[in-house]
Amino acid sequence: MSTKVKVTDLIKTYGDNEVLKGINLSVENNEVVVVIGPSGSGKSTFLRTLNKLEEPTSGSIIIDDMDIADSKTDINKVRENIGMVFQHFNLFNNLSVGENIMLAPVELKKENKAEAAEQAKKLLATVGLESKFDATVQSLSGGQQQRVAIARALAMNPDVMLFDEPTSALDPEMVGDVLEVMKNLAQQGMTMIVVTHEMGFAKEVADRVVFVDDGNIQEQGTPDEIFNHPQNPRLQDFLNKVLNV
Amino acid sequence: MKRSFASVVSGLAVLITLLVTLGFSTTPAKATTTYQIGTDVTFPPFEFANKQNKYVGIDMDLMRAIAKDQGFKVNIKPVGFNAAVQAVQSGQLDGVIAGMSITKEREATFDFSKPYFTSGVVMAVQPKGSVTKLSQLRGKKVAVKTGTSGADYAKSIQKKYGFKIVTFDDSNNMYEDVMTGNSAACFEDSPVMQYGIKQGTKLKIVTKPAESGSYGFAVQKGKNQKLLKLFNKGLADLKANGTYDKITQKYLGTTKSSDSASDRSIIGLLKQNKSALISGFEETLWLTIVAIFFATLFGVLVGLMGVVPSKFMNGVSTTLIYVFRGLPLLVLALFIYTGIPSLTGQKIPAFVAGIITLMFNEGAYIAAFVKGGINAVDSGQMEAARSLGLPFGKAMRRIILPQGIRIMIPSFINQFIITLKDTSILSIIGILELTQTGKIIIARNLEGFKVWSIIAVIYLVIITLLTWLSNWVQRRTRL
Ligand SMILES: Nc1ncnc2c1ncn2[C@@H]1O[C@H](COP(=O)(O)OP(=O)(O)OP(=O)(O)O)[C@@H](O)[C@H]1O
Numbered sequence: 001m002s003t004k005v006k007v008t009d010l011i012k013t014y015g016d017n018e019v020l021k022g023i024n025l026s027v028e029n030n031e032v033v034v035v036i037g038p039s040g041s042g043k044s045t046f047l048r049t050l051n052k053l054e055e056p057t058s059g060s061i062i063i064d065d066m067d068i069a070d071s072k073t074d075i076n077k078v079r080e081n082i083g084m085v086f087q088h089f090n091l092f093n094n095l096s097v098g099e100n101i102m103l104a105p106v107e108l109k110k111e112n113k114a115e116a117a118e119q120a121k122k123l124l125a126t127v128g129l130e131s132k133f134d135a136t137v138q139s140l141s142g143g144q145q146q147r148v149a150i151a152r153a154l155a156m157n158p159d160v161m162l163f164d165e166p167t168s169a170l171d172p173e174m175v176g177d178v179l180e181v182m183k184n185l186a187q188q189g190m191t192m193i194v195v196t197h198e199m200g201f202a203k204e205v206a207d208r209v210v211f212v213d214d215g216n217i218q219e220q221g222t223p224d225e226i227f228n229h230p231q232n233p234r235l236q237d238f239l240n241k242v243l244n245v
Numbered sequence: 246m247k248r249s250f251a252s253v254v255s256g257l258a259v260l261i262t263l264l265v266t267l268g269f270s271t272t273p274a275k276a277t278t279t280y281q282i283g284t285d286v287t288f289p290p291f292e293f294a295n296k297q298n299k300y301v302g303i304d305m306d307l308m309r310a311i312a313k314d315q316g317f318k319v320n321i322k323p324v325g326f327n328a329a330v331q332a333v334q335s336g337q338l339d340g341v342i343a344g345m346s347i348t349k350e351r352e353a354t355f356d357f358s359k360p361y362f363t364s365g366v367v368m369a370v371q372p373k374g375s376v377t378k379l380s381q382l383r384g385k386k387v388a389v390k391t392g393t394s395g396a397d398y399a400k401s402i403q404k405k406y407g408f409k410i411v412t413f414d415d416s417n418n419m420y421e422d423v424m425t426g427n428s429a430a431c432f433e434d435s436p437v438m439q440y441g442i443k444q445g446t447k448l449k450i451v452t453k454p455a456e457s458g459s460y461g462f463a464v465q466k467g468k469n470q471k472l473l474k475l476f477n478k479g480l481a482d483l484k485a486n487g488t489y490d491k492i493t494q495k496y497l498g499t500t501k502s503s504d505s506a507s508d509r510s511i512i513g514l515l516k517q518n519k520s521a522l523i524s525g526f527e528e529t530l531w532l533t534i535v536a537i538f539f540a541t542l543f544g545v546l547v548g549l550m551g552v553v554p555s556k557f558m559n560g561v562s563t564t565l566i567y568v569f570r571g572l573p574l575l576v577l578a579l580f581i582y583t584g585i586p587s588l589t590g591q592k593i594p595a596f597v598a599g600i601i602t603l604m605f606n607e608g609a610y611i612a613a614f615v616k617g618g619i620n621a622v623d624s625g626q627m628e629a630a631r632s633l634g635l636p637f638g639k640a641m642r643r644i645i646l647p648q649g650i651r652i653m654i655p656s657f658i659n660q661f662i663i664t665l666k667d668t669s670i671l672s673i674i675g676i677l678e679l680t681q682t683g684k685i686i687i688a689r690n691l692e693g694f695k696v697w698s699i700i701a702v703i704y705l706v707i708i709t710l711l712t713w714l715s716n717w718v719q720r721r722t723r724l
């Protein structure tokens with residue numbers, strides 16, 4: 001096993017507000033890490049610094065041996081290898097479903113349109129939406145949009161996937177389909193960092209669960225350690241709240 | 246970021262050079278036997294455009310008759326009184342004839358011909374009214390036009406005769422006020438008043454010309470003495486052979502002119518002024534199209550500068566929008582028309598000055614809504630595009646702009662219509678567009694209400710056409 005992502009002493013501040021207070025985390029190849037924690041604890045901020053949607057204030061982030069905090073690194077090249085899935089899907093509203101998926105391969109890899117379309121159709125099939133290639137984004141349900149968003153992120157063949165609460169904006173009956181797609185991805189050996197409130201998914205799929213509170217990793221371990229033998233009182237408190245509603 | 250800043254600056258520079266060269270390349274070459282003579286845009290009966298858009302009037306006819314008599318050629322340039330005077334001072338024009346009074350101050354910088362016309366202020370009243378003398382004006386209202394010698398004269402005798410002064414911007418309105426009985430009398434230069442009456446204004450002159458002054462043809466002091474001699478000799482010839490009287494009679498004689506006898510219905514006015522109105526319409530349309538083109542370029546450029554990730558560019562964008570949206574269009578037009586030449590030392594054609602004015606003013610509004618339209622696109626769209634590895638520019642072009650433009654289209658249509666209407670303000674710098682054409686026609690025939698009605702309808706027609714066109718474009722761009 002080799003290390004895919006290595007975060008050291010990561011600090012992020014907004015003005016006077018220190019949101020990330022020195023995070024250290026390594027993620028191995030093929031590992032699925034689920035990040036849990038209360039609202040406002042800095043989970044999204046952490047995920048977004050990993051592909052530099054947020055500029056880190058200090059610390060280092062090494063992905064595939066490239067330091068993305070270093071201004072000499074071509075961040076666009078690094079991003080091609082990191083797929084990201086957002087809470088609100090963020091599909092391109094001016095493009096069809098197929099075009100959403102083809103955009104990056106055509107623009108960045110200079111693939112020809114026919115090849116890219118071929119690949120897009122295959123990806124749509126893996127997320128169960130082969131019939132939606134020509135559909136407009138607006139005609140899809142939330143769950144369908146999120147599966148297209150996953151297909152779009154996969155189109156560049158990334159070796160790490162970041163998920164920021166991919167199911168929180170979905171109606172309950174749509175959640176299962178999206179989690180199913182993510183589970184398949186994990187089984188195929190994708191390296192994944194997933195922020196979620198879906199504890200069932202964490203128990204079943206995660207290799208490691210990381211509990212973040214107040215800008216720091218408070219506890220981490222296997223799903224069994226975290227859910228059945230929590231040590232940190234904050235974690236115990238958090239689990240009480242989310243599991244007993 | 247440095248590179249894109251340089252390209253923005255060079256883009257602006259190219260834009261302005263393009264505009265300026267466009268204007269200067271149209272200056273005609275000077276022929277040896279032809280003198281360039283400046284005159285006012287409209288000052289009837291001395292100079293004004295006739296129905297065929299040719300400059301006529303006492304000054305014009307005299308100048309041409311003298312040129313013919315003395316065997317030289319003239320090229321008449323109706324650039325406006327102040328511009329003509331300045332151009333002669335700087336040697337760009339050879340002489341000026343524009344109902345210009347011979348005064349001590351002016352003789353310091355100009356050499357004048359022998360006086361060719363004697364003018365003075367007269368009082369005009371209703372033909373059948375009871376007022377016929379200055380002494381009968383006590384307690385009554387008197388109409389004058391701003392900035393005329395008639396207004397100065399009225400002020401100087403106001404105390405003595407005890408009347409109230411009502412001021413108008415335009416002769417037509419001043420005459421109306423007397424004809425309807427609101428004011429008891431008006432004061433006006435005698436030739437202007439005589440001409441007005443000849444055109445059908447129902448007033449009567451009841452006093453001898455007061456404060457009389459002489460008009461002269463002027464050249465730069467110490468220069469063009471040959472032209473001055475030719476003018477004086479020609480003037481003497483015309484006076485001797487009766488041509489001079491014929492010319493002044495033509496514009497001032499008591500016989501009604503053919504123009505006033507002609508059809509004064511709206512249809513009649515349309516027919517008589519067809520060519521002037523068509524060329525005014527074309528000029529307005531052309532101004533609008535060229536201005537929209539450059540304003541859109543400028544606006545989109547400045548708007549984009551407002552959204553790129555560079556604090557400096559954002560600041561430049563905000564400042565440009567603030568300045569050019571803050572300046573009244575009229576002030577900006579005058580500033581560019583007279584300000585740029587004083588910096589570069591080269592006269593800038595009115596059309597180019599007009600386009601630059603509209604480019605900055607309308608462009609600033611466009612920049613503001615381009616910026617707003619882009620900012621209105623959900624920020625998640627940009628994040629998703631960047632997270633895939635698309636550089637800022639590509640993400641902008643492929644994802645943000647197409648969505649932003651759809652938001653901006655109604656504002657663009659609105660701005661195009663405003664641009665069309667704003668071209669009318671450019672009449673202030675003498676561009677012969679629709680509004681200026683209207684002013685000139687009215688100066689000639691004094692049919693203010695009817696002519697402005699015609700002009701208003703023409704504007705509405707253009708706006709309707711423009712709206713249809715925009716709606717069509719809007720439908721085409723919708724998916
Ligand atoms: N752009 C920003 N500017 C200023 N403060 C921010 C910004 N983004 C996030 N924050 C602050 O950082 C803190 C952490 O926010 P973050 O979104 O990372 O939390 P989270 O753990 O993802 O919460 P949630 O579960 O609600 O999504 C919050 O206090 C938030 O107000």
Ligand SMILES: [Mg+2]
Pocket residue numbers: 043044045164165
């Ligand atoms: Mg979050």
